[in-house]
Amino acid sequence: MTENDRFARERLVPGWDPGTFGRATAVVVGVGALGNEVAKNLALAGIGRLVLCDPDTVETTNLSRSVLFGPHDVGRPKTDAAAEALGRLSADTVVEPRAHDLAAGVGLGELASAAVVLGCLDSLRSRMRLLGRCALVEAPLVDGGTGPWEGEVRLRLDTREACYGCTLTAHQRSADDVPWSCLDAPAAGPLGTSIGTTALVAAWMTQAALLTVLGRPLPYRMLRVESLTGRCAPVVMTRAADCPHHRPIEGDVTACALNNRATAGELAAALAPGAEPLTWSRFPLLPRCGACHPYTEAVGDRAVADTPFSRCERCGRVLRPRFSNRLRDAAPHARLDELGVPPEEILPVRQPRGDYTWHRLSS
Ligand SMILES: [Zn+2]
Ligand SMILES: [Zn+2]
Structure with a gap:
């Protein structure tokens, strides 16, 4: 131990291993209040690489609970502002900001390679998406949620075990497909919370993440933390037979020499004739007028999706x-990243026989 060893105190913690943390990647999905606190903790603990994913920009209401944001960051992408602040906290941590939603920001291959994934999201819809994507590649997930004075931490370490999705009804789970479900109803608005609750839940998430990276078994899968009663206790979850988040990708994943900057045409050329490459999320196609000129060119311009009517x-x-998830519908010159395909995505490819093969894009 030396005076200038940053981790001198940590080395005294039984089982702590700075080397293991230094080689590990953690993916933080959602860089709001909870994501700020968790990313800060992991960077201070010396995690080697942090992938931060969030499509939003910093708002003034974030400043009371977000250690990585200052007033000058309002209007900037949350991921960029957080990456900058984290660089000051831990020069050895490589931070990769991804200012996209989950499906376009972090590839399944990246989730598969991560030592731990942290869900710091504020809607059921995005939680279910993250749970589903982690299940596909069996990525260890530590998910957190905060209420006014209480919070929950839910671990998903093995797809055979009960998960957070199992605790919900089929209707709640399908929040993904219901744009204005009662769960995300704008009228209800966000739940109130404050930095105390955020820090409390983030601390539990950090401990669970660090122990997971170290390979230490955790005896609980869901934890409820209540500051009004002083209670913090594991909650038993029961496996629901109809919960869909238990089926990982079946079969071998083939490494593809192309990355997500390749075009749809280049990908099609690299596959066997008749193979149908698909995306997990739909991408916009140019609107077509059946009465006039029925051209079908797809565009890489995702802004088209934000224009409801033309x-x-x-x-x-x-x-x-119009939307599609068949890459053959896209313009051959459209780049995969422009179509919403993230780095190291594992793309499903439907073969002429009807079965699927899996192709992992390179980084
Ligand atoms: Zn489940
Ligand atoms: Zn027309």
């Missing part, structure tokens, strides 16, 4: 937006 320039008919 009009045919010839006949003035309102054109409905």
